Amino acid sequence: MTPQLPRLLRLAAFVAVAVVAAPLFSLLWRIPWSELPRLLSTEVVVDALFLSLVTSLVAALLALLIGIPIAFQLSRMTGISASTLRAVATLPMVLPPVVGGAALLFAFGRRGLIGETLDNAAGLVLPYTPAGVVIANAFVATPFVVLTVESGLRALDPRYELAAASLGASPLRSTLRVVLPMIRSSIVAGAFLAWARALGEFGATITFAGNVPGRTQTLPLAVFVAMEADRDAALAMSLVLVFISLIVLVCLRDRWWPAK
Amino acid sequence: MNDQLKLLLEGRIVVERGPFKLDAEVNVKQAEIVALMGPNGAGKTTLLEAILGWLPLADGQVLLDGQTLEVHGENRTVPTHEREIGMVFQDGLLFPHLNVMRNIEFGTGSSSTHVSELLEPLEITNLVDRYPEELSAGQRQRVALARTLATAPKLVLLDEPLGALDVTGRVIARKLIGNVLRSNGAGALVVTHDPADAFALADRILVLEGGRVTQCAPPDQIRTRPATKWVAELVGWNFFEGDGNGSLVELADGVEIATAHRGLDGPVAVTINPTAVALYTQEPTGSPRNSWHCHVESIEFVADVARVSLVGPFAISADVTRAAVAELGIDTGSAVWASLKATEVGIQPLQG
Numbered sequence: 001m002t003p004q005l006p007r008l009l010r011l012a013a014f015v016a017v018a019v020v021a022a023p024l025f026s027l028l029w030r031i032p033w034s035e036l037p038r039l040l041s042t043e044v045v046v047d048a049l050f051l052s053l054v055t056s057l058v059a060a061l062l063a064l065l066i067g068i069p070i071a072f073q074l075s076r077m078t079g080i081s082a083s084t085l086r087a088v089a090t091l092p093m094v095l096p097p098v099v100g101g102a103a104l105l106f107a108f109g110r111r112g113l114i115g116e117t118l119d120n121a122a123g124l125v126l127p128y129t130p131a132g133v134v135i136a137n138a139f140v141a142t143p144f145v146v147l148t149v150e151s152g153l154r155a156l157d158p159r160y161e162l163a164a165a166s167l168g169a170s171p172l173r174s175t176l177r178v179v180l181p182m183i184r185s186s187i188v189a190g191a192f193l194a195w196a197r198a199l200g201e202f203g204a205t206i207t208f209a210g211n212v213p214g215r216t217q218t219l220p221l222a223v224f225v226a227m228e229a230d231r232d233a234a235l236a237m238s239l240v241l242v243f244i245s246l247i248v249l250v251c252l253r254d255r256w257w258p259a260k
Numbered sequence: 261m262n263d264q265l266k267l268l269l270e271g272r273i274v275v276e277r278g279p280f281k282l283d284a285e286v287n288v289k290q291a292e293i294v295a296l297m298g299p300n301g302a303g304k305t306t307l308l309e310a311i312l313g314w315l316p317l318a319d320g321q322v323l324l325d326g327q328t329l330e331v332h333g334e335n336r337t338v339p340t341h342e343r344e345i346g347m348v349f350q351d352g353l354l355f356p357h358l359n360v361m362r363n364i365e366f367g368t369g370s371s372s373t374h375v376s377e378l379l380e381p382l383e384i385t386n387l388v389d390r391y392p393e394e395l396s397a398g399q400r401q402r403v404a405l406a407r408t409l410a411t412a413p414k415l416v417l418l419d420e421p422l423g424a425l426d427v428t429g430r431v432i433a434r435k436l437i438g439n440v441l442r443s444n445g446a447g448a449l450v451v452t453h454d455p456a457d458a459f460a461l462a463d464r465i466l467v468l469e470g471g472r473v474t475q476c477a478p479p480d481q482i483r484t485r486p487a488t489k490w491v492a493e494l495v496g497w498n499f500f501e502g503d504g505n506g507s508l509v510e511l512a513d514g515v516e517i518a519t520a521h522r523g524l525d526g527p528v529a530v531t532i533n534p535t536a537v538a539l540y541t542q543e544p545t546g547s548p549r550n551s552w553h554c555h556v557e558s559i560e561f562v563a564d565v566a567r568v569s570l571v572g573p574f575a576i577s578a579d580v581t582r583a584a585v586a587e588l589g590i591d592t593g594s595a596v597w598a599s600l601k602a603t604e605v606g607i608q609p610l611q612g
Contacts (some may be wrong), residue, residue: 159353162314165340166347166368167411174341177366181357 002145024242031235039236047214049240052199055218060195066138067145067190072175073155074146077083086146092204093143100139101207108135108208132209133216137198145190146207151187153179167203189252196248202242266290268447269415272320273310274332275303277556282306282471283319288415288447293438294477295462297489302468303493304451308417310346311449313340325414327478330393346413349418352400354392360403361388367411376431380407381440391484398429416441417453422457434460459483467491482594486531487608498532501610509607515574518549519605536604537567537578540597541588551599552576556590572599 005013032039039045070089074082093098108126109246118124127130145243160182164174180187202220209216211225219237272428282303296304309315311322311329321331325347327340330438346367354363362508364375379385383401392400401421406417421437422430438461441448449466452458456466459479459545467475467488475487488490502511506525509517517530538544544551554572559569566585568578578598580588590596 080428106549118421159354160355161350161354162309162340163347163349163355164366165314166312166345166413167344167407168341168344169367178355182355184357 009112011030027235027238027242031239032232035232036236036239039233040240042233044213044217044222044226045233045237048217048219048237051130051133051214051217052219055133055137056195056201059134059141060191062138063141063145063194063198064074064133064187064191067142067194068149071143071146071153074150078144086150088144089135090143092140096201097140097205098207101136101204104139104204106131106135108132127208128210128212128216130209130216133205133218136204136208137201140201140204141194141198144193145187148186148190148193149183153205154185156182192248192252195199197244237242267450268292269312269322269324270313273322274317275306275310275315276318277306279317280306280471282310282517284466284468284471285468286449286473288430288449290447291439291442291445292463293448293450293461295458296449296468297458297465297466297494298468298474299603300351303471305419307468308347308419308449308451311417313337313343313347316595319542337524344414346408346411346416346468346532348401348404348408348416348418348421352392352397352404352424354395354404354407355398358386358393359389359391359543360395363392363403364367364388364407364410364464366407374412375406375410377426378409378440382436393551396429398426398433401425401433402436407438409440409446411596412446414446416444416446416448418448420453423453423515429459429585430454470530475502484533485606485608487529490530493516496534496579498530498534498537499573500530500532502530504528504529504607507602509605511574512576515552517600518602518604519525519607521605521607522604524582524607529608529610531577531606531608532600533604534567534577536600537576537598539580539584539588540589540599543596543597544599550605551597554598556592556594556596558593559585559590568596570596572598 048186057230073088074089077085077163105112105127107113108118110116110119110125110127114127118126126135134180156179159176160178165171169177200220201218202224204217205216211217217225217239223234223237223241226237262468266289267287269286269289271286274282274283275287280303284303284307285451286307287350289517296307298304306315310317314369319331319332322329324343329343353576355366359373361534364378379388382405384399384402384406387395387403388398391574392403395403401424405408405421421434425433425492434457441461450461462479464476464478465482467482467490469490471486475482475491477485482491486495486499489499500511500517501511502517503528506524507519507522509519509524509528509530528600539600543553552573554570554576557569557571557575558570559566561582564582564584565579568580568585576598590597
């Protein structure tokens with residue numbers, strides 16, 4: 001049996017939950033439920049929803065592709081070098097997204113360090129395109145993959161790799177057949193968190209990819225614009241985002257923090 | 261008994277880990293089972309991991325079947341997965357996401373004929389569809405052995421293969437593992453804590469203490485000529501260090517032991533089989549030169565044998581029959597005379 005909490009602590013928890021839930025409740029309270037079908041089927045909303053879903057999913061895949069190798073490298077490092085690399089790799093998580101977007105412009109913009117070469121060599125232009133939305137989303141989402149996968153790798157008994165090697169498995173085969181399957185729950189958790197973060201991305205997206213309806217205007221951007229013009233539409237789109245986020249968090253309950 | 265067989269594993273393994281230094285010669289012949297014993301922290305697992313190439317050598321070399329796997333200071337080190345050395349871990353370390361069959365087939369190429377031949381003798385045929393978490397410790401251990409043997413390694417390393425098992429499981433698994441290892445024909449190096457395992461399985465026992473080999477001999481010789489205090493305690497023998505002087509050995513606590521040896525000089529180790537220590541309630545007549553007046557500190561019965569621990573001029577153990585204890589009428593605290601023939605006293609040079 002779990003020991004009972006002190007009454008004062010239970011009271012504090014109750015008040016805290018009320019404070020946290022108040023904005024969410026207010027949002028739900030103001031939603032024009034009967035108008036929902038019409039509000040959610042306008043062209044701007046459908047375009048934004050579609051763009052958000054596609055770019056956030058692609059961004060999550062990109063985050064896995066970038067984050068997993070970084071996590072593997074980090075899991076083999078110790079001391080100051082590990083802390084430094086981890087800080088660099090997870091910086092986008094704490095950086096103001098606008099700064100991240102600006103940094104992306106300096107890197108991948110037309111006059112950017114890499115962007116100019118890309119443009120000259122392949123005619124590839126990223127800013128203010130859907131691909132730019134993906135880049136911005138992946139940039140802020142990757143740290144979630146790095147952190148969850150690294151913690152999964154660190155929790156894995158390294159002797160499993162020794163066992164695989166003693167059975168004749170090359171390091172590559174051992175990684176693919178033993179390590180990756182054994183940390184799959186960390187990878188899934190990282191992917192979900194990255195996706196959820198990408199779905200809600202605002203600052204880096206608007207800075208790097210702009211706010212062109214039907215092209216780079218994602219759901220959060222559309223909500224921001226609608227707050228000025230059409231409150232009801234903003235509420236309806238907010239509901240969609242709340243709903244998706246809640247589903248992700250409920251699905252992740254056992255993976256993001258070890259629950260019983 | 262295997263002297264005519266050629267060496268399979270030849271190694272001098274030097275590994276440094278902080279203040280701990282392992283420096284051990286280890287040889288295993290074709291089809292030989294060598295038990296690796298030693299106190300905790302002696303470097304047994306480190307030795308296995310170095311043979312596998314998981315830890316770099318600070319000095320020395322490893323050769324398997326005439327092929328050089330690693331020489332300190334040379335670059336051509338054969339990586340672990342190409343060494344053809346299999347390892348069975350204490351807890352089996354089966355891959356939890358694969359069922360038993362897939363675990364066993366993990367290291368085999370496409371040929372699975374060899375695999376089916378392993379299932380029967382290890383009694384795991386009906387477990388092939390299960391997952392590791394559904395197996396008992398003993399079953400996991402046998403699957404782990406099958407998984408390793410399925411790759412047909414030249415040498416098998418086993419780290420406490422029976423450590424996780426209860427007494428009954430141990431006896432069964434020991435027999436199965438022994439049979440399979442013997443029919444397999446590869447060499448094996450088995451780490452174990454239990455002398456019963458070592459004596460039942462091994463052709464030779466290698467004793468590692470504090471990173472160094474202190475004894476390497478067939479089980480019979482380990483049993484009758486323990487070279488160190490640790491080995492002596494392991495096999496239940498009395499072991500004393502003292503100064504030799506002619507045919508006498510003087511122990512640190514002043515006790516003199518008469519031996520049948522001559523010309524003793526300097527530090528020596530004395531080993532005494534506890535069954536050679538005779539007990540009397542009266543001072544022995546004809547006064548053998550080695551007799552001491554002692555008190556019984558404790559009596560422990562194992563099957564029909566009573567291990568009588570004595571304190572007096574020095575501490576010594578005697579093994580007598582259960583009947584003899586009743587006949588002598590001794591109990592904890594009783595006064596007895598312990599006597600020992602000079603010819604029963606073993607003398608060995610003291611290990612560094």
